[in-house]
Amino acid sequence: MTDQSPNLSFRLASHDDYDAVIRMSKDIYGDTDYLPEFFHSLIDDPDTTVFLAVVGTQVVGLLVATITEEGKAFISTSARVAPAWRGKRVIGKLEQYQDAWIRQNRPAARYKRATASTASVFTRRHIKGMPEVFCMPYVEYKGGPNLWWRQNPAQLAQLDTTGLPDVVPLQTADDDFCTAVQKWLPDGACGGYDGKPIIIVDWDPFTLCPANLKILQAQNKIYMLNQKGEASLSLSNTYPTAAVRMMSVTIYAMDDSTVHKHLLKHLEDASRSYRNDVLQLSVFVGLAELEDPIHQFCRDTLQMENLLDRKSEVIMTESDIFSSHL
Numbered sequence: 001m002t003d004q005s006p007n008l009s010f011r012l013a014s015h016d017d018y019d020a021v022i023r024m025s026k027d028i029y030g031d032t033d034y035l036p037e038f039f040h041s042l043i044d045d046p047d048t049t050v051f052l053a054v055v056g057t058q059v060v061g062l063l064v065a066t067i068t069e070e071g072k073a074f075i076s077t078s079a080r081v082a083p084a085w086r087g088k089r090v091i092g093k094l095e096q097y098q099d100a101w102i103r104q105n106r107p108a109a110r111y112k113r114a115t116a117s118t119a120s121v122f123t124r125r126h127i128k129g130m131p132e133v134f135c136m137p138y139v140e141y142k143g144g145p146n147l148w149w150r151q152n153p154a155q156l157a158q159l160d161t162t163g164l165p166d167v168v169p170l171q172t173a174d175d176d177f178c179t180a181v182q183k184w185l186p187d188g189a190c191g192g193y194d195g196k197p198i199i200i201v202d203w204d205p206f207t208l209c210p211a212n213l214k215i216l217q218a219q220n221k222i223y224m225l226n227q228k229g230e231a232s233l234s235l236s237n238t239y240p241t242a243a244v245r246m247m248s249v250t251i252y253a254m255d256d257s258t259v260h261k262h263l264l265k266h267l268e269d270a271s272r273s274y275r276n277d278v279l280q281l282s283v284f285v286g287l288a289e290l291e292d293p294i295h296q297f298c299r300d301t302l303q304m305e306n307l308l309d310r311k312s313e314v315i316m317t318e319s320d321i322f323s324s325h326l
Helices: 015-032 035-044 090-105 121-126 153-159 175-184 210-216 256-273 288-301
Strands: 008-012 048-055 058-068 073-081 111-117 132-143 198-201 204-207 221-227 230-240 245-252 279-285 312-320
Touching: 008 090, 015 035, 015 048, 015 058, 015 073, 035 048, 035 230, 048 090, 058 090, 058 204, 073 090, 073 204, 111 204, 132 198, 132 288, 153 256, 175 210, 175 230, 198 230, 198 245, 198 312, 204 210, 221 256, 230 256, 245 256, 256 279, 256 288, 279 288
Parallel strands: 073 111, 245 279
Antiparallel strands: 008 048, 048 058, 058 073, 111 312, 132 279, 132 312, 198 204, 221 230, 230 245
16 A cells, blocks of 8 residues: 655555664654664564655654554554654644555454643644543653662562552453452543443553453553452553663552552562663553642652653543544
8 A cells, every 4th residue: 555645655664664763763752762672573563563654765754553452443652753844744644544554454443542641742633633532640750779769679668558458460350350440440431432441551542351451461560459349450561761761650549548559569670670770650540639649659758750840641532443534
């Protein structure tokens, strides 16, 4: 399939495009870009397609689509445009090419899902015109290896005054567990095409179900806690960038004590494994009322640096690519 517009052409990426993609991305995410770590694995993933906008041999735009939900949906992510080509509708045209390619080659995946941060003008442009399903708060903090708890992660136990039992690795999950966790999801989280609850895992939306949790275990640490009939769930992953080690934690829990319990466990794991790395931490919480307590905990107790100058949310959107192009 080819799609031409003035000065632009569109095609699928290959391993050979790595250097051109990273050059294009350098002035977008700087030294905290995740793409250098994941580009080759994205190309090798049979359920992921990387789309490029090019001018001659120069890469000027990129978009990634990953098939999910047993082939019924796909996540559109990683949108980026070379600085000199912004304001020229590159992502809009590349997205049209992406959707047309999906309709032709993966026709069962008719529902496009995407997320954006309210703190980023560029990512909000990527989801412009897509119906919003829900939003949820997140915070972003940074902490170096000189923090008091980094070199001796066991000290984090001193902060656990909750009296709650330990969080434990998720072994298996059934429908009853997912139903119990669903209570701590944001309003509207069941507003997708099938009415099932949706969770956010490192910016990507997935239906909350046993099958997806099993898939997510391959790349995430997943913990659970059952206390007095209430279940909570947390998921985290971490990866290196040129400047920092990025860490994303999503927590679905009923109160701030349970959130702290989960977060401390994930931070202990990361500090034991990456003692000398600077951590850039993103924490997503399902309930809006837990945003302020997690800010206070990260800033005052963990003594980390707040990277956001205002309250921020992740917005999750979904559209039907078969009806939207008619």
